[in-house]
Amino acid sequence: MRRIVDIGRRIELIPIDPHFHDITIGLYHQQIFDETTGKDIPVFLVHTYSQIAGAPERIEEVIQSMQTLGGMLKTTEGLLYFPCKNVHEAACRRVFLEACKLAPNNPAETRPLNILDKKSQLTITVDSAGAGIYQVTANDEGRGAARRISAIAGGLMKLGEMEDIKTDNKDTISFACGQSHDALIGLLLIRAPNVRVVLREEEMDATRGVLSAPSQQT
Numbered sequence: 001m002r003r004i005v006d007i008g009r010r011i012e013l014i015p016i017d018p019h020f021h022d023i024t025i026g027l028y029h030q031q032i033f034d035e036t037t038g039k040d041i042p043v044f045l046v047h048t049y050s051q052i053a054g055a056p057e058r059i060e061e062v063i064q065s066m067q068t069l070g071g072m073l074k075t076t077e078g079l080l081y082f083p084c085k086n087v088h089e090a091a092c093r094r095v096f097l098e099a100c101k102l103a104p105n106n107p108a109e110t111r112p113l114n115i116l117d118k119k120s121q122l123t124i125t126v127d128s129a130g131a132g133i134y135q136v137t138a139n140d141e142g143r144g145a146a147r148r149i150s151a152i153a154g155g156l157m158k159l160g161e162m163e164d165i166k167t168d169n170k171d172t173i174s175f176a177c178g179q180s181h182d183a184l185i186g187l188l189l190i191r192a193p194n195v196r197v198v199l200r201e202e203e204m205d206a207t208r209g210v211l212s213a214p215s216q217q218t
């Protein structure tokens with residue numbers, strides 16, 4: 001008989017992992033006691049119910065990719081958390097989804113803090129100003145740069161649950177924890193230019209996930 005363990009609240013799901021026998025992989029949110037701070041801190045568990053040989057290795061691979069892509073740390077039990085020990089749940093869900101997209105044996109790499117914005121053909125750069133504050137800039141002032149900068153800053157804000165630092169150019173955002181998350185910003189920057197499309201896709205995936213995921217998995 002299998003022991004039922006409370007593994008936490010599921011916050012994201014890959015119903016079918018195309019890279020490993022179509023297994024279902026879930027991301028779960030838990031709280032654990034942290035001795036350093038003397039407080040409960042949020043941690044994340046990557047889990048599959050699949051019994052297929054090699055599944056634990058696939059899960060380990062996703063965890064490692066998440067550490068690289070999101071700048072996350074791992075407890076001795078293999079639970080993931082951010083160095084600031086804040087939750088950043090939406091951002092963590094993105095890190096998980098991107099990590100699962102990577103094909104096996106294709107090690108994750110930390111993303112740079114700049115990207116070519118296809119819509120404007122501008123190179124968009126995000127600079128850390130410290131204390132969790134980031135400013136979005138472009139390599140040119142023309143080509144609707146101001147509009148794209150504020151759109152991309154807005155995209156980062158939505159994807160990373162960041163806060164708006166009220167500047168005239170709407171180009172500066174910050175993490176409420178007041179700490180830098182460079183790897184995370186690099187990762188979120190990939191999707192930030194298309195944030196509307198991304199959020200629509202996620203809504204559809206969530207609906208599909210509910211339909212296709214084996215029930216009673218929590």
Ligand SMILES: [Zn+2]
Nearest residue numbers: 084086177179
């Ligand atoms: Zn943080």
